[in-house]
Amino acid sequence: MRYFFGQKMIQKSLILLCLLSLGTLYAENVNSVLQEYNQKNALSQKTIDENKGHLVLFTREKLERMHAKTLKDVFKTTPAIYYHENRYGLPDPLTSGAFEPYRSNFIRLYVDGVEITQGWMGSGLMLYGDVNIDFVDHIEFYYMTPSFETTVEPAYLTVFLYSKDPKRDSGGKLDLAGGSRGYNSQSISYGEQKEAFSYMINFSHTNAKRETIDNGTATPLSRDFERTQLFSYVKTEDQIFHLQVMKKNTDSLAGMSWDATPLVSEMDYLNVHMDYGIDLGEYWRAQVAYDWLKTDMRQADEFPVLVRDALGANTFNGEYKNSTYSAELTYKETIGNNRITAGIKGRYKELDSFRRDGKDALTSAFTTEKIASIFFQDQYALSDRQLLTLGISYNKIFRNGEVEDDSLLQLRLGYLYSNEHWSYKTYLYRTQFALEPLMRYLDPLNYQDVAPQTTLGITQEVSYTNKKQQIRLLLHLMQDEDSLLQNRASGLGGDTKYFTTIFNYDYNFNLDNKMNLQLYYANYQDIFDLDKLEDMSGYLSFTNSYENFDFYNGVVWHSNSLDDWTNYFDLTSSVSWNFTEDLTMTLKGENLLNKAKKTNLFRIDPTTGNMLDPLKVSPIDQRIILELEYLF
């Protein structure tokens, strides 16, 4: 009996010991299990498509730690194409600082996979380049030619904003911020997951009091703006509907003044975007979108303003309205080792009206552009580690008013390899871009019939990843033929050659402490009337947590040969105090050293026609912000 009792006791003790050991073993790993869970279940892991291009990712965690409130806060840290604003104070990363209306149509912006476009006026980036991102979960920047399933019009860089999901962000959030010069913003969101559907709504208002630019007169250039923004969606398992509205009233910096001394320079925008997408069974998906933009410009100068149809007038009070209709039908199926994607897309851009001084002024016959596009893409799995990808897209652009039509052919060939730690991908591509309608409309004599730009390129990316770190190197060679960007003032048609490289090193010390490093180098041949231009940048950031406090420190560095290798530093720091699970207070400083990158804003003396010294303008304000965030 004693033996039996003893045996039972031993058995029980062993079981208990096993359980305890098991518990301890699991518990010992709880931090690493949690870290792995975080990495694998970030929503970005569900949307990243390695085949879309070369990715720079901002996860939700990173955005929260950065306290990024606008897309600009994120864009200013990216390599290759930097955040810039043009002479109208609008987000225009490819601006030359000269007199062109808008230049960044090579960059396309998407919200939840649907492009936001201003159609006739250009890329959606024009208004959404500094959009309030309180509704956003994560952001993906894909560099170089994207896969054709995402784009209606060709692009170098595609920016994808993905909204929060009520399953993780149910309930409400109120965010109040106040800062230097009277800057203030308010944002309120609410999302809910119901049994059959979920919805989210975000409403924000920003009164951006910004630094003025000294132009040598008693009235410095202003770029303050007031923006009211609505983002909303409702979605089911197979359908989604978005409604977005933005009203932005802005002081438009130099505006239409040749010498950047406007008497009046204001622009007001009202923008509506709607889209609806539905999965038609396992393979098919249909999507329609509508974008509408009203632009109200008020410009005055002592001398004639720079719009070509101003007939020498010193004022320009114009109101443009334009609509864009987009539709697409795509098909995806896996057949054997092939993942086939094919589809047709259409876009119709129309300049609805143009009124000047309250009167109809739509005299040009060129008012519409129709784009029809067809694409096919095959991703062939050579093995469980290797993928070959081939894409072809053909776009036909029809224009009215006897303006020449364009045919664009895009080709993309890629190879991807991945194992547990290493990955490699390379793409060879040919892309063609057409000049945007606004340029043709504003200057028909010079830009009515312009040949498309053809770009040839090759990219290579190699990366190594383990639990603690990721190292990545990207190399890129590209050549433009009949460049649309090449010195428009003296005529189109130059060829530019590019070599760029990006190096990334990310290190996770633990769950609470992380570091990111990014270095960028570019060498351009034959650009902006220059034989050679070299450009370098870097971004180093640290995110740390200690008890109830979160810290972010990030510095962006820029230097280029055009600027005699002047070094620019944009230091952003923030500290957050999480009072409770629901209430957080943050103190944030942007451009703390007041040395953020500046670019030239060119000026011409209207009396002599001579070039004046350009103004140096930074799109990044120096600002201290106090922010209060309440979850309910």
Added chain:
Amino acid sequence: MRKIFIFLILLYGHLYALERESTLNMYHQIFSALVSKPMIKVYTNDKEYKDIFITSQRISLTDKPEESDIILITDESTLYSVLQSNRVENNINKKPIFVTNYRFLKKSTDILGAFYWRKGRSQLLFIKKRLDEYNITVPQEYKDFLVDEL
């Protein structure tokens, strides 16, 4: 292992699914900390979690809350109906509840903890006072995830 299949993730739809392996691993940790049994009976009516737990060697699913060792709740309507039945049980056969939403913790002291998302990071939280009521002591390694009360 990260395989080439990740390149073929081209899903239609806009619903975000949980990653199975890491989710199962995490819930093994959580349930093992709360229940000292080699096989843990779990009640949940969330289809996504059911699909994940069904592959587990250490979790068995049950359709009846009263037969479970622990109840996992992911939505508010289920929370109310389970809380109601817990009240009926009148402490005799009350089952510990674990949730995936921080706000649910405020609804009842029968909820021992939560595993939820906050600002892009998952958060694990156990409430000591409530664990004590169920005579549960989580291993020492979980002390960073333990709060005395809400």
